[in-house]
Amino acid sequence: MRINKKGQEEIVGFVLVIVLVAVIFLIFVGIFVRQDSNSTRQESIEVYQFLDSFMQHTSECAIGFEPAYSNVGELIQQCYSNSECTTGKSACSILNDTLEEILDLSWNVGEDRPIKGYIFEAKFDSNLSSNNIIEVKRGECGQSVRGSEYLIPAFPGTIVSSFNLCF
Structure with a gap:
């Protein structure tokens, strides 16, 4: 036993x-x-909050009449629709100028700075396709990236605006 x-x-x-x-x-x-072996992208609450407030910034473009100026979120939709502002300039031209101005004033990038670069892009996504609307890049992006996305409903799809900071 x-x-x-x-x-x-x-x-x-x-x-x-x-x-x-x-x-x-x-x-x-x-x-x-x-x-992820290629890059380490981390979701950032700070970047999302920046995108959220950034989308509410009033631009210099009024589509129907003045003083009904569009905010950046609306301007992205109008750029996708190839709309024209009451000044005669295209919505995409005003959007590009507004994006560059706000991003350059908000984020100091460079090789000698903590933030090496950034990428902002907006694209229209639907079940059938994905179309780029606009893209603004500054500096260089390496392995470490922090970013977020902001969604804007645009029937029959969604406009996805993403902003990534590169370290």
Whole structure:
């Protein structure tokens, strides 16, 4: 009877070792699967808040009549529709000028600065296609990126505005 108990204890110990090794293996696999080898883009609440307030900034473009000036979010939609402002300039031209002005004043980028560059892009996404509306880049982007997206409903799809800061 003593021999059977010793065998059972050895089997229980062996099973515990196998379970422990399996758990450690799964933890390592989970860590390696989550890592993106190309770049590390992190979602940023600060960038989202910047995008949110940035989309509410009033531009110098009025589509129907003055003084009904469009904000940046509306201007992106009007640029996608190829609308023209009451001044005769295209909505895309005013949008580009407004984006460059706000982004350059808000973010100091350069090789000697903590923020090396940024990328702002807006595109129209639907189930059938994806069309770029506008893109503004400054500086260089490396491996470390923080950013966020801002969604604007635009039937039959969505306008996705993304802003990424490069470190």
